[in-house]
Amino acid sequence: xxxxxxxxxxxxxxxxxxxxxxxxxxxxxxxxxxxxxxxxxxxxxxxxxxxxxxxxxxxxxxxxxxxxxxxxxxxxxxxxxxxxxxxxxxxxxxxxxxxxxxxxxxxxxxxxxxxxxxxxxxxxxxxxxxxxxxxxxxxxxxxxxxxxxxxxxxxxxxxxxxxxxxxxxxxxxxxxxxxxxxxxxxxxxxxxxxxxxxxxxxxxxxxxxxxxxxxxxxxxxxxxxxxxxxxxxxxxxxxxxxxxxxxxxxxxxxxxxxxxxxxxxxxxxxxxxxxxxxxxxxxxxxxxxxxxxxxxxxxxxxxxxxxxxxxxxxxxxxxxxxxxxxxxxxxxxxxxxxxxxxxxxxxxxxxxxxxxxxxxxxxxxxxxxxxxxxxxxxxxxxxxxxxxxxxxxxxxxxxxxxxxxxxxxxxxxxxxxxxxxxxxxxxxxxxxxxxxxxxxxxx
Ligand SMILES: [Zn+2]
Numbered sequence: 001x002x003x004x005x006x007x008x009x010x011x012x013x014x015x016x017x018x019x020x021x022x023x024x025x026x027x028x029x030x031x032x033x034x035x036x037x038x039x040x041x042x043x044x045x046x047x048x049x050x051x052x053x054x055x056x057x058x059x060x061x062x063x064x065x066x067x068x069x070x071x072x073x074x075x076x077x078x079x080x081x082x083x084x085x086x087x088x089x090x091x092x093x094x095x096x097x098x099x100x101x102x103x104x105x106x107x108x109x110x111x112x113x114x115x116x117x118x119x120x121x122x123x124x125x126x127x128x129x130x131x132x133x134x135x136x137x138x139x140x141x142x143x144x145x146x147x148x149x150x151x152x153x154x155x156x157x158x159x160x161x162x163x164x165x166x167x168x169x170x171x172x173x174x175x176x177x178x179x180x181x182x183x184x185x186x187x188x189x190x191x192x193x194x195x196x197x198x199x200x201x202x203x204x205x206x207x208x209x210x211x212x213x214x215x216x217x218x219x220x221x222x223x224x225x226x227x228x229x230x231x232x233x234x235x236x237x238x239x240x241x242x243x244x245x246x247x248x249x250x251x252x253x254x255x256x257x258x259x260x261x262x263x264x265x266x267x268x269x270x271x272x273x274x275x276x277x278x279x280x281x282x283x284x285x286x287x288x289x290x291x292x293x294x295x296x297x298x299x300x301x302x303x304x305x306x307x308x309x310x311x312x313x314x315x316x317x318x319x320x321x322x323x324x325x326x327x328x329x330x331x332x333x334x335x336x337x338x339x340x341x342x343x344x345x346x347x348x349x350x351x352x353x354x355x356x357x358x359x360x361x362x363x364x365x366x367x368x369x370x371x372x373x374x375x376x377x378x379x380x381x382x383x384x385x386x387x388x389x390x391x392x393x394x395x396x397x398x399x400x401x402x403x404x405x406x407x408x409x410x411x412x413x414x415x416x417x418x419x420x421x422x423x424x425x426x427x428x429x430x431x432x433x434x435x436x437x438x439x440x441x442x443x
Contacts, residue, residue: 056378059366139155175219215251259280280305282295
């Protein structure tokens with residue numbers, strides 16, 4: 001049992017969005033009370049007390065598209081890489097690297113990515129994994145790291161034809177086995193989707209096989225869509241239709257499915273996303289870094305598609321991605337008057353609905369009976385913060401590194417920026433050792 005007192009509470013609950021000075025009571029894994037003022041400590045004699053010292057108390061943040069496996073690319077040189085387009089980036093960096101990943105690499109990539117996510121206030125990550133060096137057992141290796149740290153995560157493996165039939169079959173088996181594990185566990189901490197790399201690395205026959213396998217477990221998919229124009233060209237060649245339409249024809253879309261990017265999509269495709277209630281996840285920094293274009297977010301919003309925010313392995317600081325989303329859209333459209341409040345709401349409202357669909361839990365709000373996924377953020381606003389300008393302070397004031405304390409499912413994981421139980425120095429030490437061996441294989 002836990003009592004957090006003396007904080008400014010951003011609840012993200014429309015009925016009561018902001019409390020200037022209040023407290024939150026947590027029992028077991030859930031929020032039991034949210035109130036204004038100072039608590040009577042006698043009432044909470046058995047509770048552990050955290051004094052927020054006037055900092056912000058708000059719901060833990062959510063990242064709806066990440067790639068933990070890319071962690072060890074940080075600082076690594078890829079000597080022969082000359083990347084003139086996105087296909088080269090995939091072939092010369094990501095596929096080259098993931099073909100060398102062993103289970104130990106996958107496990108420690110997950111460790112460091114989840115640690116960074118937590119340090120940036122992210123309490124739930126939806127990950128999209130690839131490690132063609134060791135397919136089977138890779139999601140279990142990630143799960144070990146996740147479970148040790150206590151973060152929530154949805155995991156999947158990017159099924160693809162790119163490494164031949166046996167590995168493709170392995171990727172189906174890995175997805176199915178892990179989906180069954182997550183379903184049986186029903187913990188609310190781990191969830192699973194059926195991962196597909198992208199339309200361009202899956203034949204018609206393979207898409208059919210993936211759907212057949214998924215229909216037995218009914219998980220929904222997690223798939224890159226129309227990230228680069230080459231994905232559209234490939235889809236037209238294979239099927240005579242564009243990416244979203246092709247996926248629709250194979251019953252890949254649906255309310256549990258997360259389509260990522262959707263940059264090179266047209267109005268008809270947006271209608272299909274809406275008709276099927278498919279989620280779209282946006283990751284602007286990755287899109288800019290890969291020079292693939294700018295997603296048509298305004299059209300997604302007009303159509304009423306549920307658009308969430310992710311980071312695509314580029315960073316674990318989702319607040320950084322929020323800032324870039326706004327800049328990129330306005331820059332691209334040469335229009336200062338767009339994306340408000342839809343863009344902040346991608347993070348503050350839409351991501352929690354995506355998690356509800358995936359995990360079947362209520363999180364992302366400080367409200368009675370919601371999961372106690374809460375962060376305390378060391379942000380002292382120098383202008384008025386109130387119920388009407390939460391989006392403005394989130395966009396221009398908050399940053400992930402201000403996260404001071406992190407609670408997931410009622411458990412305090414980070415307090416005053418220190419992990420309470422896990423020895424992260426030991427994990428970082430081991431990660432450097434593991435990544436050195438990986439880098440040696442890439443030279
Ligand atoms: Zn991605």
